[in-house]
Structure formats: structure tokens, C-alpha cells
Amino acid sequence: MATITADLETGYRVEIGNGRHTWFADEPVDLGGTDTGPNPYELMLGSLAACTAITLSMYASRKGIDLTSVSAQFTYDRKHAEDCEFCEDDATGMIDTVSTQIFLEGNFTDEERDRLAQVATRCPVHKTLEKGITFNEQVIVG
Numbered sequence: 001m002a003t004i005t006a007d008l009e010t011g012y013r014v015e016i017g018n019g020r021h022t023w024f025a026d027e028p029v030d031l032g033g034t035d036t037g038p039n040p041y042e043l044m045l046g047s048l049a050a051c052t053a054i055t056l057s058m059y060a061s062r063k064g065i066d067l068t069s070v071s072a073q074f075t076y077d078r079k080h081a082e083d084c085e086f087c088e089d090d091a092t093g094m095i096d097t098v099s100t101q102i103f104l105e106g107n108f109t110d111e112e113r114d115r116l117a118q119v120a121t122r123c124p125v126h127k128t129l130e131k132g133i134t135f136n137e138q139v140i141v142g
Helices: 040-063 110-119 124-131
Strands: 005-008 014-017 022-025 066-080 094-107
Touching: 040 066, 040 094, 040 110, 040 124
Parallel strands: none
Antiparallel strands: 005 014, 014 022, 066 094
8 A cells, every 4th residue: 555645835836745755746937836836647657667567678678578678658648528639529528648659678589578568558657547546535624
């Protein structure tokens, strides 16, 4: 189980911690923040990118695959459903999309190359985001 704490500081700056590490989130200046950290969507993309790279590295190590480099670019976008070419005809509202480019280097067989491409989309964070999340929320107003 993972537990994170988040405390709003000055403006929109948020101190985030897990008991061992502390980091920050913020909004850019044009949105009223002070830009002292990534925004929440950038943190989400960073989590996904890190999980993908770690999963690929662990898999390659376990299977003895010569993976020498993993680099990834993740982009988040939100579009109106009517502007989405991949959406179902009856989609309404907004569609959240993550676009991914993953670059792998090493000495691979064709079979290893195909398997790494499959593993790249199967990290735990990716699977969680893809299937959706159930929230058990308790808001305490004091």
C-alpha cells in the first residue's frame, strides 16, 4: 500500500511526502502558481514514465535481454469528444488522452523487440490508469 501526504503551502505550491521523501507540485505562473514544481498532470505522467522504464528494465534484466537505454516521452491532452478521431460515436464531454513514445536501445532479437513493446504498456501504473480507479473518499471539514 502506498500512502502520500499533501499539504498546501503558499499559493498553489503543495508539499508532497511519503515519509521518506519530500517533493513539490505547483501550477505555472500564468495559472496563478509560482512554478516551483511540476503540475499535478506532469507528476502523473512522471509516475507513468518512471513505472514504464523500471518495468522494462526489470523485465530485461530477468530475461537476460541486452537493454542498454530506455527513454520515454509522455504527453497528456484533453479534447472535446467530438474532436476525437478514436472515440466512439456516442462519446460526449471531454476525452483524456496520453500519447507515448518509448525509445529502447540494445542488441535485440526480433522476438525480444516484440516482447519489449508489449511489456512497455503493461507497467502497474499504466494498467491502473487504463482500467480506472475506485475512490473511497472521506472529506473532513473542521
